[in-house]
Amino acid sequence: MKIELASSYGFCYGVKRAIEIAEKHQNSFTYGPLIHNKDEINRLKDGFNIGLVESIDDVKNDDTIVIRTHGIPKDELAVLKEQKNEIINATCPYVTTPQNIVAKMSKEGYSVVVFGDREHPEIKGVVSYAESQKDVFVVLEPQELELLPLKKRVAIVSQTTKKPEDFAKIVTALISKYKEVRVFNTICNATFENQDAASELSKRADVMIVIGGKHSSNTKMLHSISKQDCEESYLIENESELEKLWFKNKNLCGISAGASTPDWIVQNVINRIEELVD
Numbered sequence: 001m002k003i004e005l006a007s008s009y010g011f012c013y014g015v016k017r018a019i020e021i022a023e024k025h026q027n028s029f030t031y032g033p034l035i036h037n038k039d040e041i042n043r044l045k046d047g048f049n050i051g052l053v054e055s056i057d058d059v060k061n062d063d064t065i066v067i068r069t070h071g072i073p074k075d076e077l078a079v080l081k082e083q084k085n086e087i088i089n090a091t092c093p094y095v096t097t098p099q100n101i102v103a104k105m106s107k108e109g110y111s112v113v114v115f116g117d118r119e120h121p122e123i124k125g126v127v128s129y130a131e132s133q134k135d136v137f138v139v140l141e142p143q144e145l146e147l148l149p150l151k152k153r154v155a156i157v158s159q160t161t162k163k164p165e166d167f168a169k170i171v172t173a174l175i176s177k178y179k180e181v182r183v184f185n186t187i188c189n190a191t192f193e194n195q196d197a198a199s200e201l202s203k204r205a206d207v208m209i210v211i212g213g214k215h216s217s218n219t220k221m222l223h224s225i226s227k228q229d230c231e232e233s234y235l236i237e238n239e240s241e242l243e244k245l246w247f248k249n250k251n252l253c254g255i256s257a258g259a260s261t262p263d264w265i266v267q268n269v270i271n272r273i274e275e276l277v278d
Contacts, residue, residue, distance in 0.1 A: 001277045003253045003270060004205070006197035010266060012190035012259040014092025018069045019262075021090040022050055028064035029053045031080075032121060034090065035069055035260035036216035039238055043262075059085060069260075071095045071125035095122055098157040098186040099129045105155035105182060106130040113145070114138045115170050116159030120217055123159055142173035155182040161191050161218035161259070190259060191218055195225055198256040202226040205254030207246055208233035211269055212258025219258030226256065238265055239272035247277050 011019075015035050022034055022044055029051040033041055044050040050066070053059050056076050064086040067077070071091040080087055098114070105112050112130055116123040118138045130136035137148050154174055158167045164187055174181045202208050208226040212219030214237060226233040234246060247253060253273060257266050 001247060001250050001253055003255065003273060004201060005266075006194070006201045006254065006256040008190075008193040008197040009255070010194075010257040010259070010261050010263060012092075012188065012194075014069050014094055014188070014190075015260050018090040018092065019044070021088060022066050023048055025064060025066060025088050026050065028066050028088065029059070030066045030068055031056075031059070031072055031076075032068045032070070034066065036213035036219070036258070037237075037260040037262070037265075038213065039265055040260065040262050056080075059083065061085065064088065067091050068121070069095065070120070070122040071099060072121070073125050073128035075128060091125075092160070094160050094186070094188045095125070098126045098160070098184070101155070101157050101184050101186070102126055102136065103129040103131070106132065106135050109151070110135075110153045110155040110182065111148075111150040112136045113148075113150070113154060113156040113170065113174065114159070115140070115156065115162060115167050117217060120159060122161075126157070126159075139170060142169050145170070145173050145177070150178065152178065153180045153182075154178050155184065157184045157186045159217070160186060160188040161221060162187055163195065163221065164192065191221075194218070194222060194256065194259065198222045198226050198254075199229065201254040201256065202228070202230040202233065205230050205252045206232065206250040207252075208254045208256065209242075209269060209273070210235045210256050210258070211237070211266055212261045213237060216258045216260055219261070222256050222258060226254070230254070236269070239268045242269065242272050242276060244276045247273065
């Protein structure tokens with residue numbers, strides 16, 4: 001059986017940057033998981049003594065806090081500043097962009113539509129930058145727009161890991177109803193590239209292995225895309241989840257990995273697959 005990696009996979013710029021920042025600040029804490037990959041978080045904990053706090057109430061005044069790639073809500077950042085914590089901001093620049101757009105557009109009097117998952121940490125942070133929470137709305141489907149009390153002027157941004165075609169549906173629905181719609185395509189290029197590569201490979205593969213955190217939005221999207229053309233697509237976090245039966249009578253195993261998946265985990269998976277099919 002041949003094993004083939006997708007032409008684009010794994011760590012994106014924002015995640016690489018966050019890991020490098022964290023490694024330079026040993027004996028610190030990340031506010032929320034730095035990235036959506038528990039194995040990499042454990043590596044940082046064991047090798048660099050980087051802890052984790054999940055609540056603002058758990059942060060002590062003398063703690064050094066590394067802000068996760070997804071960012072945090074504006075009011076929580078303000079609390080850290082008031083407490084005079086040393087703050088190391090590892091928020092991905094591609095996440096900072098929609099935060100700034102939401103702040104600017106809402107200040108200028110626009111209703112702001114955010115395409116994304118309401119409970120995702122990135123979206124919670126982005127939404128918090130609106131001047132008024134009454135003027136910012138999170139949606140996933142075009143039909144949700146019908147119920148929103150939008151102003152005549154509307155701006156729209158997207159969660160960085162969403163599919164462009166789904167974002168386009170929301171944009172089209174807005175344009176058909178409102179005269180002034182400011183569209184900001186805030187989807188990350190790395191997301192496009194990983195998704196396109198997974199789609200191309202899954203069309204040829206007999207089995208697809210997608211590696212990444214089970215709670216990672218971009219990894220779940222890669223799995224969904226792979227499954228469209230390769231029914232036997234499996235989402236795993238590491239090599240321990242692989243099953244020998246998946247590879248029986250298969251000719252090509254395709255591998256993709258989410259933006260929070262380090263190369264060392266990908267290589268461990270490849271090594272284990274080779275053991276299973278040997």
